[in-house]
Structures are given as structure tokens and as C-alpha cells.
Amino acid sequence: MSSLADPNPANDSRRLASAAAKRKLDDYAPTASDDDDFAADLLSIRMRKDELFSVQHPAFAPASSSSSGRVPWPLTHSPLPPARLAFASRLQFFVRMISEGKTLVFQANSSDTVQSIHDRIQVITGIPVSEQRLIYRGKQLQCEKSLAECAIQNDAGLHLVGRMRSTGHPQAWQIIDDMISLVCRLCKGETVPYALKTIKTRISEYLSMTPKDDGDPATGHLQIFMSSSAPAALVMLYISSIRGNKECADDSIRHFLDSCINELPKSLRSRCAPIVLEFCKLLRRSSSDDSLYLSCRSSLGSMLELIKVSWIVEHTESVKRAISIPEIFPFVSELADRLSKDLELSLYSSASVGTWSDVLDFTMFLRPLRTAIAGHKGFKHPISLPLKKKHHDVLMCTEEVELLYQIFEEMVQKMIKCLIGIEERLSAKVGGEIDIAHPGWSRYLTILKELNAISKLYLGSEERFWTILSTRKRALCMLVVRYAKRNDDHKWLLEHKDIMDFESRRHLVMMMFPEVKEDFEEQHEMLIDRSQLLSESFEYIANAEAESLHGGIFMEFKNEEATGPGVLREWFVLVCQAIFNQENPLFVACPNDRRRFYPNPASTVEPLHLKYFNFSGRMIGLALMHKVQVGIVLDRVFFLQLGGYSISLEDIRDADPYMYNSCKKILEMDAEFIDSDALGLTFVREVEELGLRRVVELCDGGKGMVVNSKNRNDYVDLLIKHRFVTSISQQVAHFAQGFGDILSDLRLQKFFFQSLELEDIDQMLHGSENDISVEDWKAHTEYNGYKASDPQIVWFWKIVGEMSPQQKKNILFFWTSVKYLPVEGFRGLASRLYIYKSTEHLSRLPSSHTCFYRLCFPPYASMAIMQQRLSIIAQEHVGCSFGTW
Incomplete structure (x- = not known):
């Protein structure tokens, strides 16, 4: 097995196999034995396709087969011009047996009677003549009349209706036959009023008639679209050179795709996949970049989620929902080639890596393919390559299994080069040389996710894949922080949390929370009395519906004007400090680190202790969701149990x-x-x-x-x-339940903690352990009404610089309601800080607008006066409720 890190560029097997896969997609029709009913059915359908495609596009003429024991495809027959039909003495026409879903091909003289055709049908099918009825253009043919008298044209389509046997879907046959007849008229250049509207109406009528149960009736109904060669007819119209036909066909086929997806139930939608696959095969012959082909391919990919992909389809009288790996793989190969070329180009230009459609199609076609390979019992999983000869002799699709690995190898090498390019740009950015923004990078994570999934199929590949990514850690972390989105699946990344840094792990777990909404009407409103802080907060939070807390919180202290995010930050800090206060029996502080807490086994002294643990879990979850550092951290024994781990x-x-x-x-x-x-x-x-x-x-x-x-x-x-564990299991369970209530999905609760290191949750809940840097503070502060060189600003920073660490914290809390800085320092705050010149009297103390990180003070006359004013607000008990907003 070749190495990920050392591919052999001289090996042409990848390209040869890829070409073979594409030939499979182009190879439209299989052959079958003469005595095979399915082959006879397929042959007659193909003849209808030949009729359709010979009209406009010689590129669609089928190839003949000369293999022994195979039925060769017939030569195409161009329809005679209408003016010459009357002189034709020899006719070829089709008799569709509605009850069987098969089509018989007849050749006869125009002078032959309808009775002679009935006799030949009896010889072929065994159906007595007395039980036969031939229908042409909605009328029953009289036995004594000749084919010429019945106006039977060359390549006409007749319906055989038996009195003893009848189709379960005669109306559906008629609707589709009418549609195909209209399409043929358009292809011959006839002008048909309201043609597009009529075709779309027929498609809607046909789909609306589909039996709603996901069984044989529905299968038989949808099979009519295939048996009648409707996809070939519509594609024939699409490639027609006659003006207006292409647009008509494009609109009609898209109408079929939209109707399948939007109007049929999921269970029936999957039954349309073989039809859409047929459209893809036909359209791709024209161009793999054709917009209609790309739409059909995307629709097929979306349907694959609902169907079973098998190693090979068993052809029976009814179409199965299963689509085979050989039918799926050419799309995977095609998309891999496109993405590989785009990855190569992205190294040298700012071009985007494929369209999102290409990337999404790649994932949709890969998913069922991987599932089918992983579920195949003929392989020992993970699969060891190269496959032994016995696999090739006994198993189907071994070529696809090996080719998928080659696709994986090639794309991994391309991604390595891309990640190296990212790191080079990041290094250049440090020097201020270039902007690192690049549109193609947004696709990289999705491609890496699919490569990770493929790696699980092959022995040793997953370990080597992540070893390689670990050497490109800087680029991977940048991609995560910048491009990982809330609705994406990040589990594959968090399962390898060790190769990511704190910032990227934090970014991913924060997306497990709902997005905080600013809409006032959706916020959970609270009015809290400071003297009853814990009990009233408990009532508001513990008794609320979990969903109501997802929209955000609006809170206000009684008899205070201040409202907004600044007051909310203050409330979080105060309530969490009260919950973990050692005068309450809920939590125990660790002797070796008084910041750390775990549940108190003796918390039962509080009758409502379990409800309070649920409330505590909600409060910690809300604090994380609102990105408020509360100065509290969890002990290891508590953290591990929340993640479902054992304690050592x-x-x-x-x-x-x-x-x-x-x-x-x-x-x-x-x-x-x-x-x-x-x-x-x-x-x-x-x-x-x-x-x-x-x-x-x-x-x-x-x-x-x-x-x-x-x-x-x-x-x-x-x-x-x-x-x-045992003594605090109930407390932990209720805390976990409350915490899970705040997440977007309660089931993510354990995985949230499994995705982090203890140090990560420390930094998210407590914030920076470092003393406040005045220089960093100054660097993130701007002025309004003052200049940095004004005496009052110079005095302010000198006074703050000489304060104790606790006084600095109190000033910052008064200014912003942030008591504990994020681990990044002032850079991690939601906004820069501002100092405003106020018009207040010089005797007034400074004030703040904590929501906007705004500190206001008048132009004090001396440094001594300013120091006296600042020393008052630097006291911890004063640093509350000065904010206006």
C-alpha cells in the first residue's frame, strides 16, 4: 500500500481507472441474454431511445455489441418525412403491452390487416386474439382494416390492452404517452401551442397520481416513466437544434426534479432516483459542465440519502430502490477530478476551490458509497490494500474500492500543499506583507472531513491522515476558527482535539450553544432585587422553559436605571459567586485550589438541593453562552464526570x-x-x-x-x-441536565466536556490568570472629547498604573462589568474601550456606560482630585450600579 506522504507520480493506474469509471458513466445501456425477460424489455426501451435520438443528435446513437450470446442493439431508423409516409410499403412500429410494462417491435407491410398483427401477438404472448385490443391515438383499431387505413405511421406506438389482464396504471401510461407524442412533434419542428405548459401539466398529473404507499404500486407507477423512455424523449428535446426546444426541455426537466423533491413524500422520492440517474447519464454525454446536468446530478445526490446503495443491482420486473456502486462511483471520480484540479489552482491564484455545488455533491455521493463499502461483509474492515487476488475473483467492485483509495491519496497530497500554502501566507501576514483572506479556503474543511471519513475504511490510513494534519496544526486551527460554521458537523474535528489549540476547540464547542439573539421580544426578562439575588434568580431561571433561555436574557435590578449587556455581565458574576459561596451547602472548594469546586455530598441539608444543582448547571451554561468569565472553575473530578469519564x-x-x-x-x-x-x-x-x-x-x-x-x-x-462518584451522582446528573438545557441539543452535553481539556474550561469560565496590563489596557482604549496627550488622560493612566491588582479589577468592573478578563486579555473583549469627556460638574464622580465599555469623567483640575475620585470607585463595594446603560 502506497504511503500518504510519498505517492508515486509515475503510477498511471489512477488515471486509467478514472477513465474507466467515466466510461462506465457514458456506457448507457447494458446487454442481456435473449431469453432474459428484462433484456427483452430493456431492448425494446432502447429501441424507443434510438427512435428519439436519431432525430437530432447522431452522438447519441447506441453502440452495437457483437459479443457471443448478446443481443446487438438495432440500427437507428430516421423517421420518414410526412410527405413520404404514404408511399412506404414497409413499416416498423411498437406495441406496448400495458399489463406487462413491455414493448414488442413489429415490422409489417402497410397493406397488412390489424387482424394479422393480433395473430402474431397471440403467437408471441399466448394472449388469445379475443382478449386483445389495440389502441392507437386513443382509438381501438378494427381488425378488418389495413394498417394504412388506420393511418399507422413508421415507428408509431400502439397500446395493447387485454380484456383479461389490465395495467394497474392505464391513466398514467396515457399521460406519459401524450407527453412523449408532444415532445416528438416538437422535435420534428411542429409548432404546438402552450407546449411547455402542457408538458409540465402532464408531469405534475403523473406524479400526483403516484400511490402514496411505498410499495409495489408506487414502484410500478414510477417505472412507467422509464419504460416509456420519457427521460430520453426530454433529453432529445433538450439537445434539439430547433429554436425554443432546449429552453422548453430545460424547464420541463427541472420541473420534474423540483416536483419529485418538493411534492412527493420522502419514501417515494427515493423511487425517483433511477429516473434522475437516467437523466444524468443522457445529459452527461453532451457535457459534464452542462448546467442542467449539474442540477440533475445534485438532485440525484440528495436522493441518495434516502436509498440503499448496493454492490450490484438485481434487475427484476420492478425497479428496486437500490443503485449500484458502479453507477455511483463515476460521479465520485468526476467530482474528485474537478476538486483536485481546483485545489491545484488554488495554490497559485485566489480562485475558489470548486463551487459549493461540487463540494456538496462530492459529499453526497461519497456518503452512500462509503456506507456500502464499510458494510460489505466480504472485506475485513478496515480494508488492507492491495487487495488479494481472491477478492478480485470473488467480490464485485474491487476496482472501485482500490480506486477510491487512490482518490483519497491524491487529494490528501493536494490538501497538504494547500495547508503549507496557508502557513506561508500566515507567516507573511505577520510581516504585514499580504492579506491572508482567500475565497478557496472556505472549502478546505469540508474536503478534509470527507477525506477523514474515507481514511476510516482503509487499514492505517486514519492514523497517518491525522499524523499529517498534526504537522500542519497552525493552518488547520486557522481554518477552524475562520470557516467552521454553526450548522456544520464538527464531531470529526473534536474527536482529535489534541491536534487543535485552545482557540479552535473553544470556537467549535461554543457553536453547540444557540446563537444569542438581540431581539428584545425573544429575550427572557427578569427584574431582580439585589437583596434577594440568589433566590429570585433561582425562580426566574430554574422555572423557565429551556427554550425561552435560548433567545437571550434581559435583566434589570429593582430601583436601578442601568440595563443592558453590562448589567447582565454583572448579574452573572454575582449569581455565580453566590452559588459557589461556601456558606451555601451546594459545592465544596478544593483545599489546594479555592477557585475549584465539586458537588457537596452533604448538600441534602438543602431540601431543594437537586433543583439548585439543575439551576447551577443552567447558570454555568448561560455564562458560557454569553461569554462571561465568572471567576469560577470546576475541579477535575467534577469535570471528568460531566464528560462521562471514570475517576482515577x-x-x-x-x-x-x-x-x-x-x-x-x-x-x-x-x-x-x-x-x-x-x-x-x-x-x-x-x-x-x-x-x-x-x-x-x-x-x-x-x-x-x-x-x-x-x-x-x-x-x-x-x-x-x-x-x-456514588455519593454525588445525583448532584452531577442534575447539574448536567441543567447545563444540557442551554445547549442547542441536550444530547451534546457529555460531548461538550469530552471536546475540551480541563484547562480549556478553566480559561472559558475564569478568564486570564495574569494581572491586568495597563499597557494592553491603554492600547485598546480610544477617546472622545479627550486626546491621548491631554493632562487628564496622562494622569488617569499614571493613577491606574499605581493601583493594586484588585483596585485595577474594580476599576475595570466599574467601567465594563467585566470582572475577569478573557484569556486573550483586552483583545478578547467584544469591543474596544472608550473614555469620554463629560459635561458633569467637576465635583461629580466618574460614571460609566458598561454596555458600550464607556467611562465618562469631567476634566478634573488636578491629578490629586482625579486620584481622589478614582480611589472611591476603585473600592469593590462601590463598583456596582453606576452604569447608565
């Missing part, structure tokens, strides 16, 4: 240092010493609840099980499990 000894180091050290000593003790029972340990644990101590068995019969050198690992595991 090393994980409890911060939560319970005493238990950690004790367990560590037990595991490291000399075996003889612990076997002597000197410690007197059994599989029990003492628990204190409401001031009372009780003994709990860690397992059945734990009181009688002595800890020794052989079972001490089990003892430590059970001790940790009881202390940090």
Missing part, C-alpha cells in the same frame, strides 16, 4: 489531598506489611452526615473483607468511586 487516583489530588496521600501510601506499602493487617482496613468507609457518622460498605460483604496486597488496588478504586 491522580484525579483527586486537589479535591481531597488527605485521601490522595493515604491511598498513595497504601499502594506503595511493602506487601508483607499490608498483609499482616497492621492497618486494620476492610472494604468500608466512614461517612459523616448531619453531624452523625456511619459506616458504609464499599461492596457486598465489605465489612468482612480485609485489605491486603492482592486487593488493595480494588480497595482504592472502590473508595474513590464511593467518595467522588
